[in-house]
Amino acid sequence: MTESQSSFPIEERYDLKLITTFILNKKYPIYNWFYFKEGFSRDFVEYAVNLLGYEPKVVLDPFVGAGTTLLYAREKGYCGIGVDASPLMVLISKVKTRDYDTKLLREEAQKLFKVKFKKPSLSNVSSFVKQFFNKYALEDVVFFNELVSNIEDEKVRNFFKVGLICSSSKVSYAYRDGSVLR
Numbered sequence: 001m002t003e004s005q006s007s008f009p010i011e012e013r014y015d016l017k018l019i020t021t022f023i024l025n026k027k028y029p030i031y032n033w034f035y036f037k038e039g040f041s042r043d044f045v046e047y048a049v050n051l052l053g054y055e056p057k058v059v060l061d062p063f064v065g066a067g068t069t070l071l072y073a074r075e076k077g078y079c080g081i082g083v084d085a086s087p088l089m090v091l092i093s094k095v096k097t098r099d100y101d102t103k104l105l106r107e108e109a110q111k112l113f114k115v116k117f118k119k120p121s122l123s124n125v126s127s128f129v130k131q132f133f134n135k136y137a138l139e140d141v142v143f144f145n146e147l148v149s150n151i152e153d154e155k156v157r158n159f160f161k162v163g164l165i166c167s168s169s170k171v172s173y174a175y176r177d178g179s180v181l182r
Contacts, residue, residue: 019044025068034092034166036066045072067093088165095162098155108156112147120146132174141168 064082073080
């Protein structure tokens, strides 16, 4: 089949450049919870759905990434189904697309922040991880990770786990470059 016979013609659309990046998600609550350089924006999903010419009932995202498509589907009332090979991306997308009892989250946050800081041992932290943090930031991350790991409610625990992951990346020396840490 040649390109002229294809039912989906390929064309260059430089006007779509910005919406095909994750950058615009920075302005949307929940979409911006986890920066995913390789992702695309909510606006791109909306654009793609509008190209269909009808409202879908089900949206399948076979490479869920940070959950942008699933979050958009949820926002619009569609059934969203997502798959990803990365357990981290599955966790991120699940946390971003769940309903939460905000009162319960506030109560748990108050409990976490009432715990007096106790300097944790860093002996179980690999030298690979240590190179990405100053000692004090790493102690904070390990301390809060232990607290978050003890939260009984899985939904609440995962919510705070994602928050800790995002916070940890902001206080580290590392940055993601594709699937590599630098």
